[in-house]
Each structure stands twice: as C-alpha cells, then as structure tokens.
Amino acid sequence: MRVLMIYRVNTSISHHSGVLKKMKSQQQALSKLGHTVSLLNHDSDHIYLNGEIQDSFKVNSRFKRYWFNFRVFFKKVSDKLDFTKFDLVYIRYPFSNPSFIRFCRIVKMQNPECKLLIEMPTFPYNQEFSGLSKIYPLIDNHYRKKLFRYVDRIVHFGSEKELFGIECINTTNGIDTLQIPMRSSQNNVDKLICLAMAKWFYWHGLDRFLEGLSRYDNQEKHPIELWVLGEGSELEKLRTLSRKLNLDSKVLFKGVVQGKELDDIFEKIDIGVGTLGIHRKNLNYNASLKHREYCARGIPFILSTGDSSFPTSCGFVKYQTEDDSPIDMHSIIQLKDSAIPAKEIRKYAVNNLEWRSVLERILEEAFKD
Secondary structure (H helix, E strand, O other), rough: OEEEEEEEEEEEHHHHHHHHHHHHHHHHHHHHOOOOEEEEEEEOOOOEEEOOOEEEOOOOOOHHHHHHHHHHHHHHHHHHOHHOOOOOEEEOOOOOOOOOOOHHHHHHOOOOOEEEEEEEEOOOOOOOHHHHHHHHHHHHHHHHHHHHHOOEEEEEEOOOEEEEEEEEEEEEOOEEEHOOOOOOOOOOOOOEEEEEEEOOOOOHHHHHHHHHHHHHOOOOOEEEEEEEEEOOOOHHHHHHHHOOOOOOEEEEEEEOHHHHHHHHHHOOOOEOOOOOOHHHHHOOOOHHHHHHHHHOOOOEEEEOOOOOOOOOOOOOOEOOOOOOOOOOOOHHHHHHOOOOHHHHHHHHHHHHHHHHHHHHHHHHHOOOO
C-alpha cells in the first residue's frame, strides 16, 4: 500500500525524543511489511515530506506556536498534497480544530477509498493541559464531534470500543528492538541503581518513589540510588521535593540524555522506574514506551496501572499499588534479587512488542471490510 504518516510533533524540541523514536520505528516497520511510506512532519521552521522541505513557517514565539498548531500546519498540508496517491493516511491525533477537520474532509473528497486512521496517544486527555494550553481541549471538544464523518477507525491503546462515534482498533504500543541495544553488563554489587526517564508531569508519579526512598531504612546494607533523566513542568517540583527529603546524595538529576550517552547510562542500571501515577488522570491502562524500552534493553522495572503487554506473570515486572502511597523500596530489592537474565527479558520484547506485528494487526483490522 501507499501510506502517508503524519506526526504534527516539533522535531526541534528535545523532550519529544521518545515520540520521534516511535515515529521512526513505525515508519520502518511499515516499510518492512512491504508498504511505501511517506512521512510528513515538521520542526520550528519547516514542514517536511520524506525529509524534503515542503513549506516554511517560523515558530519563534508562544503565539506563533499556537497559531501554527491551530491553523497553519494542516492548511498548508491539505493545500499542497495530492491524496489520490495514498491508500492509507495514518495520523497521530493532533486535537481537532477547523483546520484539521478541513484536512480530513479534503482527504475523503479527493480519495473516498483512502482509509483515514487516527492514533490516539492517550484518552481522556483534558487533564494534561494547563495555562494557555487549556484552549486546545476546549476547541477539540467541539470539533471532534465531526470526525466520524471522515475517520474510518481510531487506533486506541485503551479499552474503549468507540470514541467520538468512531469504532476503535484496540491495541498497544510497540518498539523496534533492532534500534535498542540490550544491556550487556552485570548488576551492580555495591548498590542498586534505578532509572526514571520522562518529560515530567504529575501523573508520572515519581514523587511516590522519592517519598519511598526517603523512608527506606536499609541504605547501609543495600544502598539505592535514583538517576532521573528528562525535563518537563514537574521537574523543578521533583528537585525541590528531593532536597526537602534530604535525598541529594541518593538522587541524581541528569537532564536530557540521548544516543550513546543514554546507552552508556543503561549499562549501569539495575531497575527501571515506570509510570507510577496514571491513576491521577483517571486512566485504567498504561502503554508507556519507556516500559517497552526497559524490556528491550533487558532491564526489570516497576509500574503501577496495568499494561496489557506485561501481565502480572512476567517475572521481570513488579506492579505497585494504584494510589499515591510511597513506593516500598524492599519490593525493588526483591525484583533485583529475582535475577531474570537480561537475554530472557529481551527475548520477551522481540517476541511480543515489535511494531511490525502490532501494525500488521492494525492494518488487518482497518481493511477487513
């Protein structure tokens, strides 16, 4: 098939690295399945199709960013592209507004046979916004009511069978294990090092880990250290909480780390810290990409809200309670002591989490009628 993938995610922003890694993995997986894939995305200056500049718009202020998201991107795209050249348009949901609805209408007007799929990164999502960003869900709540006229299916990582009057394809996130090296070194002997990484928001629940670490009573015999990667609106609060709890010697904030430097850090990690506060968004599912990366690297990890890719029988996953209580550090010691080999954890990722098999099932569902 001829596939157009659209990610309206700014590639110039460092904390989008996880989403962009997913974008590239999906593109490569579709290509491996034999499809011709065109990728449409943008940075702060240009809109690109397969890496070639299609148009320009300088996003150098907050107002211009809102205007670009609200009006410019999809108008420029719909005015330039010929949708008769595609059998499938696959879009990471950008929130609905007049420009996006117009785009969807033009796709279907030009090519009624083209399948239009929207991938829903998370739902519900209204609680994710604050300040001026609250305008997005307000506009979205009105215009998404029109999506059913044009969108064939919604790719959804939750349990809802229908959203906005559109049938869902229920699935989960995937990874490209070929792009993720397995951790090769042995566990640390003198201390246990945990890694937490995210674009930090309150629903990641890392405060629960900090509170638990401050109450941990066995640092002399089994010392625990936490390395924190990434940035985000919650990061300064986490730094303040760490200082308040006298954890400066046990919690290291390392900022945004990518590439070989990230690989080197993973070589030193014993336990991954997954998302511990999804319940704060009133969600009952979790499909975090970092859980899959921990698994692909051969690292056991903790999380709270259920992730369908990791049943409780997985010996390398330790589920925590779905509340705001401090994390029990002794449970993390137990997870390390379970000593499941890294190669076995990696094997699970290869057999169960590859984007290639995830997308193959999505396409089968989308084109079954």
